[in-house]
Amino acid sequence: MYPPIEPYQTGTLKVSDIHTLYYELSGNKEGVPVVFLHGGPGGGVDAKDRSFFDPVKYKIILFDQRGAGKSTPSACLEENTTWDLVKDIEKLRQELKVDKWHVFGGSWGSTLSLAYAQSHPDRVKSLTLRGIFTLRKSELKFFYQEGTSHLFPEAWDEYLAPIPVEERHDLILAYHAQLNSVDDETRIKAAKAWSKWEMVTSKLFVDPEHVAEADKDEFANAFARIENHYFVNGGFMRDGQLLAPQEIDKIRHIPCTVVQGRYDVVCPTTTAYALKKVWPEITLHIVPDAGHSSREPGTAKLLVEAANKYADL
Known part of the structure; x- marks a missing residue:
């Protein structure tokens, strides 16, 4: 990955009566535009996300999706759906006077990248995706x-702990009740348990620093509530919609590289393989010694290489 850099511009964009997004620009002001779509939903961006891109070649655009990171109001579920976010990406593109851009996203960011590209294929120069997640019921059930x-x-025992035994037949729904409780203590306890489950399982070798993120009240509250809101609603799309041949046909012409950890247990390899089967034109790299995280060495290396390749398109 490239050395750390600071943004040359930050700003906010009001996208509805409720929501205002935080965004930042870094790298080359005159460079090729690339937009980074973060995971979760609800995860927010991190300074390290800038480092996937060559700052000499790219104009690097990062933003926090509705309710996440520095966007306001934090953890807000109103007017917060996949299709609201797709519209937000377009509003940001127009605000920044970008004609076409490269799209880069992992995990939930891969979901949103596919949804955006299928909605606006004429605005996407390339797709670089990691840890493919299409929000099918089978994927949610597995994790x-x-x-x-x-x-x-x-x-898993820690993840189960906040949920009464009689409610454990549908854990997403059971968590939904607690994450939307009027009692702050109930809500935060559930949010931390939900978030910790993902942090513990996202790397091949568990990273204590990563797991510690789940103990931060504000992060856990936004991350858990927004994720659960999307998952209990099936991503606000038909089951398997993003993999449907008629949807893939809309983006088949777009160059696409997928990097997938073999031992990803958050977004298992079967989904990336399903995407490759319906869209054989993509380049699929399966990293033999990686889990879910974009920061694992083999995954990060391939993501940077893909971004470098597409910079010259």
Whole structure:
């Protein structure tokens, strides 16, 4: 990854009566525009996200999606759907006077990248995706109900702890009730447990520093509430919509590189493989010694290489 850099411009963009987005620009003011779509939903951007891109070649655009990071109001679920976010990306593109841009996203960011590209294929020069997630019921069930639980039983016990035994047949729904509780203590306790489950399982080698993020009240509240809101609503789309051949046909002409950790137990490799089967034109790299995180060495290296390749398009 490239050395750390600071933004040369930050700003806010009012996208509805409720929501205002934070965005930042770094790299080359006259460079090729690339927009970074963060994960979660609700995760927010991080300074390290700038470092996937060559700052000499790229105009690097990062923003926090509705309710996440520095966008306001924090953790707000009103007017917060996949299609609201797709519209926001377009509003940001227009605000920044960008004609076409490269789109880069991992995990939920890959979901949003596909949804945006399928809605606005004429605005996307390339797609660089990591940890493919298409929000199918089977994917949610694997991570939040039964699947990853078999690999991380001790962490799974902590994830189960806030939920009464009689409600554990549908954990996403059970968490929904607690994450929207009027009682602050109930809500924050549930938010930290939900967030910690993802932090513990997202790297091949558990990273204590990453896990510690889940203990921050404001981060956990936004991350857990927004994620759960999207998941309990099936991403506000038809099951399997993003993989449907008629949707893929809209973007088949767009160059696309996918980087997938073999041992990703948050967004398992089966989804990236399903994307490759319906869209054989993509370049799919399966990293043999990586989990879900974009920061694992083999994954980061391939993401940077893909971004470097597309900079000259």
